[in-house]
Amino acid sequence: LMMNVTAASQGDELDRIGRAYASDLHDFGTFVDSPAETDELRALHEATDAAGKAIGTFAMEVSPELNGNLKRWRDLYRSLPHDEAAS
Structure with a gap:
């Protein structure tokens, strides 16, 4: 696609x-x-994966609300004003 x-x-x-x-x-x-390209792709994947894990861990430490509390986010969304003037 x-x-x-x-x-x-x-x-x-x-x-x-x-x-x-x-x-x-x-x-x-x-x-x-070539094996050199395979090694390069593997290193890029490992670096990207490590960076993603580090960023996720840091974000959750700085902002614990990011830690999967979907109900909290839904409640927060529902509490927002919904008229266009307030939006």
Whole structure:
């Protein structure tokens, strides 16, 4: 679905990039299949995962209300004024 949306909305740009960099695609394909790329992707995933966990932990320490109290958030939403003037 996302590939179709991208192709439909940015197809001309993708074609331009394809023409400009076609000569590099073989080398790029070889790199993507290499152990070096696998290691790079693994390191990126591990760093992103660690950052997400650290941010989540910090956010919950700073703002405990973020810690999954859905009822509290619903009650807060319901307590807000709902007329357009107050909004």
